[in-house]
Amino acid sequence: MDDAIVLKYEISPDDFTRAGEASSDVKGKLKQLGVSPEAVRKVAIAMYEGEINMVIHANGGEITVEITPVEIRMILADVGPGIPDVEKAMKAGYSTAPDEVRSLGFGAGMGLPNMKKYTDDMSIETKLGVGTTITMIVKM
Amino acid sequence: MDKFNHSVRLDPDLCKGCINCIKRCPTQAIRVRNGKAMINAKFCIDCGECIRVCAHHAKHATYDKMDVMKQYQYTVALPAPALYSQFNNLDDVNIVLNALRLMGFDDVFEVSAAAELVSEATREYLTHNEDNLPIISTACPSVVRLIRVRFPNLISHLLPLNPPVEVAAALAAKRAMKKTGLERKEIGVCFISPCPSKVTYAKSPLGTEKSQVDHVLAIKDVYPQLLSHMKGVGEEAADLVTSGKIGISWGRSGGEASGLFTDDYLAADGIENVIRVLEDLEDQKFTNLKFVELNACNGGCVGGVLTVENPYVAEVKLKRLRKYMPVARSHMDMEDNAEQLIPWTTGVQYEPVFSLGGNMMESFARLNQVERLCKKLPGLDCGSCGAPSCKALAEDIVRGQASENDCVYHLRENLHKLSEEVSVLADDLHEGNKGGQETLRILKEYIQRISDEMSLLDNQEEDE
Structure with a gap:
């Protein structure tokens, strides 16, 4: 199929210097595809948030990005601890990030809220002790 | 003028077809084809990296030779602040300005003087655009060109004000016409530039339809002649200095931002660093920033490829020179209608040159x-x-x-x-x-x- 593009990224745990590599690569490819700047911006911001979350909370994981002429679908899957209270986590400012993460300027409690804000659709599947899969969609 | 006009060129006779320049080009604009390096005009941003790295001197910048002065009845030199940083033990800018007149220019107009007006206008602009922060500097034409082709989401953050060189040229031309009664076309406004990027700017500016800069000379060409004339400047020479600390500081990285009287700024220099900052800006990784100053050359304009001095040494000299200067010598209310000459008259359009296909x-x-x-x-x-x-x-x-x-x-x-x-x-x-x-x-x-x-x-x- 030449009208869909599937990209896969392994996200390594605890490596802040590499966090953002995947979203940066996707951003570059979207620009090469001629995707609208607004959609590129939304994907870049939402995916970077998600990528950082996977590094901080979930020992990394895998991101699959499916690009079609209609939409960009990002599936962020990890086998981390799971989110105990999704509703609470979705609230702006709620954070469980440890101090060393906050000292790096992360952990402001805006991760999930921002991911929702910058995407057209977002769903969270999570199970404690099993992992979390977040699917985000940005329309073209 | 072609919107992809450039001033960085290749001399095929000198090119050995090695891979040094293709590796260093920040926009991957160069390919070696049939043994010669070819520059893709759509990708090139005139940063001059390839000129710097080519050991065979096959890459060069096009700029005007000094005899262009002969075409005009009256000429004005616009020295870049980076010019002042090229001399040893210079403690008075006036010597450089008077030497420019001895060299044959009828008048001088310091770009740093116009820079002080642009600083003033930028401070004003920042207070009225707090919902669109951070504002990105547009003084470096290579950075504006880079954003135009690669960072469409940041175009709305560009500072829509003309760079100091443009404001200086417009004011200088106006002053010369008033003083001499000559027509605009009889007056030659010549910028003495640290970089090829400004040559491109003068030919096809972004943000304004037509630049008032008639010619761009290279600091490295002017330098030797200027040196010999500087010795001839006496104690009783006219006082021509019209800029202070703020204006002079524009010659180095962080200088433009320091004239904005805020700590909430970021200043990055060197094209690779600039790209990293732009990537992160696009992802909204920075918060609480008001202003972003970006210079394609290491150290800022003092690091331009048309300068002669090591950029870091030049920076020290600039710092020493500004030490006893007043904060500023030029103010908006001192120039007639300067505020009308400063804002951009056209916008900057996204050029998606890196798209892989036509649709x-x-x-x-x-x-x-x-x-x-x-x-x-x-x-x-x-x-x-x-x-x-x-x-x-x-x-x-x-x-x-x-x-x-x-x-x-x-x-x-x-x-x-x-x-x-x-x-x-x-x-x-x-x-x-x-x-x-x-x-x-x-x-x-x-x-x-x-x-x-x-x-x-x-x-x-x-x-x-």
């Missing part, structure tokens, strides 16, 4: 092809094919500008395969299997293909 469907197909090719190519980024990386070669291939056989590793693999098949055929023949004539014919065909591929390799070597 989205074509781009999709091509991106998939690129992904498949990248898996096949060796991933060594050796540059032997003339492209800076395997990915760049893959992109060239899908755009129809290169072929897989440009990759020496790919070619070598093909040769291996062919020669293996030849040896199988030869074995068959040796064992006298049936159809000996047919095997011989195929064998001959294979040998022909091997020698064809070998000659491809020869061509590549000749090219290099």
Whole structure:
């Protein structure tokens, strides 16, 4: 199929210097595809948030990005601890990030809220002790 | 003027076809084709990195020679603040300004004086645009060109004010016409520039329809003549200095931002660093920033490729020079209608030059092809094919500008395969299997293909 593009990224745990590599690569490819700047911006911001979350909370994981002429679908899957209270986590400012993460300027409690804000659709599947899969969609 | 007009050029006679420039170009604009480096005009942002890195001096900047002065009744020199940083033990800018007059210019107008007005206008702009922060500096034309082709989401954050050189040119022309009664075309406004990027700017500016800068001279050309005239400037020379600390500081990285009286700024210099900051800005990784100053050259304008002094030494000299200066000597209310000359008159449009195809469907197909090719190519980024990386070669291939056989590793693999098949055929023949004539014919065909591929390799070597 030449009208869909599937990209896969392994996200390594605890490596802040590499966090953002995947979203940066996707951003570059979207620009090469001629995707609208607004959609590129939304994907870049939402995916970077998600990528950082996977590094901080979930020992990394895998991101699959499916690009079609209609939409960009990002599936962020990890086998981390799971989110105990999704509703609470979705609230702006709620954070469980440890101090060393906050000292790096992360952990402001805006991760999930921002991911929702910058995407057209977002769903969270999570199970404690099993992992979390977040699917985000940005329309073209 | 063509919107992809450039001032960085190649001298094919000097080019050896090495890969130094293709590797260093921040926008991957250069390819070695037929043994010579070619610059893709759509990708090039005139940053001058290739000029810096070329050991054979095959890359150069086009700029005007000093005899352009002869075309005019009256000429005005616009010295860049970076010019002042080129001299040892200079403690008074007035010496440089008077020496410019001794050199033959009828008048001088300091770009740093206009810079003080732009600083003032920027402070004003920041207070009225707090919902669109951070604002990105537009003083470095290479940075504006980079944003235009690569960071469409940041275009709305560009400071929509003319760079100091433009404001200086407009004010200088106005002053000269008033003073002499001459027509605009009889007056030559010449900028003495640290970089080729400003040459491009003067020919095809972004943000304004037509630049008031008539000619751009290189600091390195003016420098030796200026030195000898500086010795002739006496104690009683006229006081021509019209700028202070704020204006002079624009010559180095962080100088423009320091004139905004805020701590909430970021200043990055060197094109690779600039790109990293722009990437992060696009992802909204920074908060609480009001202003972002970006300079393509290391150290800021003092690091331009048309300067003579080491940028870091130049920075020290600039700092020493400004030490006893007043904060500013030029103010908006001192110039007639200066505030009308400062804002941009046109916008900057996104130019999606890096799109793989002409439309989205074509781009999709091509991106998939690129992904498949990248898996096949060796991933060594050796540059032997003339492209800076395997990915760049893959992109060239899908755009129809290169072929897989440009990759020496790919070619070598093909040769291996062919020669293996030849040896199988030869074995068959040796064992006298049936159809000996047919095997011989195929064998001959294979040998022909091997020698064809070998000659491809020869061509590549000749090219290099």
